[in-house]
Amino acid sequence: MERAIEIIKGLSTQTYITSTALAEQLNVSSRTIRNDVALLNQELKKNGAYIESKARHGLILRILDEESYQTYYKNLMNTSPIDKENRIAQIVEYILTMEDSVTIDDLCDIFYVSRSTMKKDMKEVRTILEKHDIQMDHRANQGLKIIGEEQNLRNCLADLQKSRLEEISLQDKGLETIMHIISNEVNKYHFEISDYSIRNFALHISIAITRIHDGKELELTTDMEDLLKRSPDLDLLLSIVEEIEDAFQVKFTKGEIGYLLLQISGKKTFSAKNVSGNTVISEETYKLVTEMLEQVNQVFKIDFRYDLELITMLATHLMPLEIRAKHGIAVHNNMADDIRHNVILSYNMAIIACDTLEQKIGQKLPMDEIAFVALPFSLALKRKWSNQKEKVLIVCGSGKASSELLAYQVKENFGNYLDVVGATSRHSLDLYDFSNVDYILTTVPIDIPVPIPIIRTSTFFETSAIVHVNQAIADNRSNRFLEYFNENMVFWSSSDQKNEILEQMCKKSVQYYDIPDNFLDYVLKREEIGRTSFGNLITIAHPIHPLGKESFVGLTILDHPIDWDGEPSQLIFLLSMKENGENKMKDFYKAMTKLVNNKSYIGLLTKAKDYAQVIDILKLVASSEHHTIL
Numbered sequence: 001m002e003r004a005i006e007i008i009k010g011l012s013t014q015t016y017i018t019s020t021a022l023a024e025q026l027n028v029s030s031r032t033i034r035n036d037v038a039l040l041n042q043e044l045k046k047n048g049a050y051i052e053s054k055a056r057h058g059l060i061l062r063i064l065d066e067e068s069y070q071t072y073y074k075n076l077m078n079t080s081p082i083d084k085e086n087r088i089a090q091i092v093e094y095i096l097t098m099e100d101s102v103t104i105d106d107l108c109d110i111f112y113v114s115r116s117t118m119k120k121d122m123k124e125v126r127t128i129l130e131k132h133d134i135q136m137d138h139r140a141n142q143g144l145k146i147i148g149e150e151q152n153l154r155n156c157l158a159d160l161q162k163s164r165l166e167e168i169s170l171q172d173k174g175l176e177t178i179m180h181i182i183s184n185e186v187n188k189y190h191f192e193i194s195d196y197s198i199r200n201f202a203l204h205i206s207i208a209i210t211r212i213h214d215g216k217e218l219e220l221t222t223d224m225e226d227l228l229k230r231s232p233d234l235d236l237l238l239s240i241v242e243e244i245e246d247a248f249q250v251k252f253t254k255g256e257i258g259y260l261l262l263q264i265s266g267k268k269t270f271s272a273k274n275v276s277g278n279t280v281i282s283e284e285t286y287k288l289v290t291e292m293l294e295q296v297n298q299v300f301k302i303d304f305r306y307d308l309e310l311i312t313m314l315a316t317h318l319m320p321l322e323i324r325a326k327h328g329i330a331v332h333n334n335m336a337d338d339i340r341h342n343v344i345l346s347y348n349m350a351i352i353a354c355d356t357l358e359q360k361i362g363q364k365l366p367m368d369e370i371a372f373v374a375l376p377f378s379l380a381l382k383r384k385w386s387n388q389k390e391k392v393l394i395v396c397g398s399g400k401a402s403s404e405l406l407a408y409q410v411k412e413n414f415g416n417y418l419d420v421v422g423a424t425s426r427h428s429l430d431l432y433d434f435s436n437v438d439y440i441l442t443t444v445p446i447d448i449p450v451p452i453p454i455i456r457t458s459t460f461f462e463t464s465a466i467v468h469v470n471q472a473i474a475d476n477r478s479n480r481f482l483e484y485f486n487e488n489m490v491f492w493s494s495s496d497q498k499n500e501i502l503e504q505m506c507k508k509s510v511q512y513y514d515i516p517d518n519f520l521d522y523v524l525k526r527e528e529i530g531r532t533s534f535g536n537l538i539t540i541a542h543p544i545h546p547l548g549k550e551s552f553v554g555l556t557i558l559d560h561p562i563d564w565d566g567e568p569s570q571l572i573f574l575l576s577m578k579e580n581g582e583n584k585m586k587d588f589y590k591a592m593t594k595l596v597n598n599k600s601y602i603g604l605l606t607k608a609k610d611y612a613q614v615i616d617i618l619k620l621v622a623s624s625e626h627h628t629i630l
């Protein structure tokens with residue numbers, strides 16, 4: 001800001017100068033100077049200085065930290081004109097902290113833009129404010145004035161600054177001091193909190209200090225009072241507050257303490273190591289988690305209702321999550337996109353589970369929150385499926401001893417994912433029940449039809465035999481993924497309407513599969529719960545619960561990406577799982593995880609012209625390497 005530089009140059013650290021005299025120097029009005037000084041002081045206070053305004057004397061520059069101020073001053077001298085995004089953030093920050101009303105013309109002078117540009121900016125300013133339930137009252141000849149609760153104003157200020165949090169923390173010595181105090185105290189109390197949340201909490205404290213100094217204190221609400229009575233985090237917060245009060249010569253009221261308690265309680269994190277032992281789960285929370293897991297079981301036919309580790313992790317996560325949701329406390333999850341891309345099934349489960357929670361609290365949860373909930377599901381799936389080994393039947397023509405040797409070698413080399421369920425001879429296969437067998441591992445030729453894959457090997461596992469078995473199993477899993485696709489269910493479309501695309505896919509599904517005629521209604525009901533787009537142009541739609549006797553997957557390839565609930569999508573998959581569940585559906589999700597994370601394959605699919613090309617690309621996807629937990 002050029003005028004900010006001129007104001008600083010025109011101020012002295014020794015003598016006062018009136019705003020009228022400074023206005024004459026810069027050829028602007030005295031009111032413009034007052035507005036500029038108010039805006040400039042927000043930055044100076046973070047950088048070791050402030051402009052003091054004294055009645056009948058004028059303005060004087062006070063430097064509290066010479067090193068911080070000089071660093072700021074040098075950066076200011078080298079600053080290029082601010083871009084639109086930063087300008088809008090500065091406009092919002094300015095009008096949130098101004099004492100008097102301000103006109104559009106004042107804002108044009110302060111931010112060096114034309115009236116038409118400022119009017120365009122103000123549309124985005126209003127959008128930002130409305131997200132925090134803050135209104136901007138604009139009356140003729142009176143200017144703009146903010147209408148909103150103090151807590152909402154602070155949350156908005158924090159949101160504006162959180163994108164620059166690391167930069168601010170490096171420049172602002174006060175914020176650095178606050179972070180140091182928080183870090184020391186949370187370590188003393190063994191309070192689990194991320195580094196980012198420490199910086200974010202420090203920012204809220206910094207804003208609180210400034211607002212208290214400006215006479216903008218928070219009132220104690222009923223929710224805050226209730227939390228003060230029952231929160232296990234109160235002693236920690238009081239220790240932090242005591243240190244902050246001493247360091248910054250400020251006094252926190254009960255309302256301020258209640259507000260900060262909401263903030264820190266909403267930032268608590270939990271891991272597997274700190275939810276065992278003495279963890280106490282209330283009956284109400286246990287019931288809610290059970291309902292969440294029941295809904296997941298209904299949709300995916302995967303039952304976690306007796307997984308105590310998952311129940312405990314979800315229950316302990318719900319308390320801070322509910323606090324954040326109820327009080328509009330934003331949470332930042334820098335892993336959200338990675339989670340959506342790498343644990344697709346778990347993220348899908350989290351959406352369904354969180355729908356139950358959303359109905360209870362009466363509001364939708366942001367993607368960052370849902371992504372956090374996906375992680376416990378990912379761990380639970382890994383535990384569940386690590387215990388679900390595929391079953392192998394051994395066929396050997398050399399007798400019991402060689403069969404037992406082969407069984408031992410299978411256990412030694414493939415024990416993590418294969419389990420030998422028995423051994424038999426070639427001539428007994430006609431009578432064998434294959435309902436609980438996934439593979440036949442045989443040392444002799446089998447010339448009769450069997451309903452499962454056959455892998456030929458030798459009695460003694462050499463390196464080449466191990467490689468061969470591994471490859472055969474990988475190929476079979478790849479084939480299981482491809483078996484869900486049918487030429488009649490792969491389409492190309494130029495439509496840009498989400499419901500029109502789903503209607504076409506569901507109409508064809510009803511023609512080719514034994515599913516209800518109102519299949520589309522079940523799919524649209526799932527769409528209402530939460531987004532089915534997973535990024536990188538991929539959407540995986542599915543009905544609200546399994547239907548029919550057969551699992552299948554449809555695919556529509558669009559001519560160009562379209563908006564799918566706020567995210568561009570071009571490859572629309574429609575997954576339908578049979579009504580009793582599908583144990584091998586994990587092969588589909590593993591393959592889809594590989595696809596979502598490979599833009600080259602995505603690019604090839606968007607350009608595919610026929611079914612044969614689609615299947616060839618999907619074969620490449622299924623056979624590629626990608627390590628993930630689901």
